[in-house]
Amino acid sequence: LSSDMLKSMDCMKGLFMICHYYPPCPQPDLTIGTNHHSDNSFLTILLQDQVGGLQILHQDCWVDVSPVPGALVINIGDFMQLITNDKFISAEHRVLSNRTETRISVASFFTTNLLPNSTVYGPIKELLSEENPPIYRDFTLEEYTKGYVKKGLNGTSHLSYLKL
Numbered sequence: 001l002s003s004d005m006l007k008s009m010d011c012m013k014g015l016f017m018i019c020h021y022y023p024p025c026p027q028p029d030l031t032i033g034t035n036h037h038s039d040n041s042f043l044t045i046l047l048q049d050q051v052g053g054l055q056i057l058h059q060d061c062w063v064d065v066s067p068v069p070g071a072l073v074i075n076i077g078d079f080m081q082l083i084t085n086d087k088f089i090s091a092e093h094r095v096l097s098n099r100t101e102t103r104i105s106v107a108s109f110f111t112t113n114l115l116p117n118s119t120v121y122g123p124i125k126e127l128l129s130e131e132n133p134p135i136y137r138d139f140t141l142e143e144y145t146k147g148y149v150k151k152g153l154n155g156t157s158h159l160s161y162l163k164l
C-alpha cells in the first residue's frame with residue numbers, strides 16, 4: 001500500500017472524545033460500567049486513571065487492562081477491521097464497576113468524516129486477491145454509522161451485517 005493510503009481515505013480525519021465518569025457502585029456485580037463492545041472508530045486512544053476496571057476479550061476470557069502510569073491504551077476499531085479485510089481485528093472490551101472508587105477515562109475516537117455521508121468504503125482493493133477474497137461488502141458511511149447506533153452496545157458485532 002502507498003504510505004498515504006489511509007490518509008487519502010480520510011481514516012483519521014474526524015476526532016471525537018467521550019469523557020467517562022463512573023461513580024462507585026455498592027453492588028458492582030449487579031451492573032456494568034460500559035457494556036461489552038468494540039469501537040466503530042478507525043483507532044481509539046484511551047487515557048484511564050489508576051482505578052482499573054477496563055477489560056479486553058482475549059480467547060474468550062476477560063483480561064484486565066491494568067493502568068500503567070503515563071501510558072495510553074490504543075484500540076483497533078471496527079472500521080480498521082473492515083477496510084483491512086480482517087488483517088487487523090477490532091478489540092472487544094468492557095468496563096467493570098468499582099465498589100468504592102470513582103473512575104475517570106477519556107476516549108479519543110479517530111474516524112473518517114464525522115458526518116455520516118454517501119462516501120463508499122469497503123475492504124481496500126489492493127489487499128484483496130484470490131487467496132484473500134473480500135469478507136465485507138462496500139458500504140456508505142451513513143449505513144455504517146446508522147447500523148452501529150441502532151445495534152447499541154450489546155456485545156454483538158455490527159460487522160456481521162456487512163459480511164458477504
Ligand SMILES: O=C(O)CCC(=O)C(=O)O
Binds near residue numbers: 095105
Ligand atoms: O472507560 C473506558 O476505559 C473505556 C470506554 C470505552 O470503551 C468507550 O468509550 O468506547
Ligand SMILES: [Fe+2]
Binds near residue numbers: 039
Ligand atoms: Fe470502547
